[in-house]
Amino acid sequence: MKPRLVFVHGIGGPRDAAADLDExxxxxxxxxxxxxxxxxxxxxxxxxxxxARFAYYGDLFRTAGSQGSGSGAGDDQDDEVLAELLLEAVDERLADPDAPLSAAETRALRHARTQLAPPPGAQGAGAPARRVVNAVTTLLAVPGVRALGGWLSARTTAGMLGQVARYLNRAEPDTTGATLDRRIRARVADCLDPEGPNVVVAHSLGTVVALETLHEITYGKAAGTGTAGASPDGAPSSRRRPDVPLLVTLGSPLGIRSAVQPRVRPHPLATPASVGRWLNFWDRDDIVAARPHLETFVRPNATAVVPASRRVDSDGAWVHPAAKYLAQPAVAGPLVEALTTLAER
Incomplete structure (x- = not known):
């Protein structure tokens, strides 16, 4: 049976799903x-x-009439989460012994840290949104973050990064009461084949979305806590569980302890029951992939599957985009091998 290849994108502005699939x-x-x-x-x-399918949900961040922060940097709760996320990412980058920094990069990172977490009584600390935008302005000079912003303004880049916080804050219900995160997962679930094998390739925020979607389809819900391989509430899923022989994650923020891990469901993090193999790729200059060794904290599923993290090194400053990862032989090689094996079954 021909496998289904499902791509799950990350943060960013409006996009042409067909063009991105081709890219x-x-x-x-x-x-x-x-x-x-x-x-x-x-x-x-x-x-x-x-x-091949491209699970597109970017338009949901701009849905007219939804409650929440729209396309800006977000409300105070979103901005606080984003500040936490950036602060930990900066600290991990400063402390990484395997990724030596230039003097200019070190100065920029330390300055951004002060902007994100000013000392008590500091003048001009400002509201969370201002601190985030100021820090992003500084970080746009650092490889890994510059890739996220490109030629865009710091405010626009902060709004895009804030999509992670908006997803994890489980708010912005539509007229039916479905929150933003639930609507996003539904888009991904609709791309999965319940009858045949699926290979899921997720990037950035999409790694969080894909993980929660696979758990939700398996158990009927993504909320709650529980052990790996068991429903959080013991209830079976009403939807047939898709077979996922391979899950590939690229530039994942799942390792960020303060802002991401506690908010991902179910908690503690575990490999979805349907996943037969999980490959996680990270670039040392990708600041979004802080604490990239997911296997150190993700619990195995019932068949003992945990993430296998592998480092790749891209040329230039633009390291975070999905296409940059996918063009790496270390990423594309096992992906194509898995697809070929499944197609020949």
């Missing part, structure tokens, strides 16, 4: 050729090796 597939093809799988590329780009 991500071309990036995988490039990486696959470099990994020595050139003969298999035509099957991927031609569509006979996998049924």
């Amino acid at each position: 991500w597939l071309r990036a995988v093809a490039s990486g696959a050729r470099a990994a020595g799988h050139g003969a298999r590329v035509s099957g991927l780009t031609g569509g006979w090796a996998a049924d």
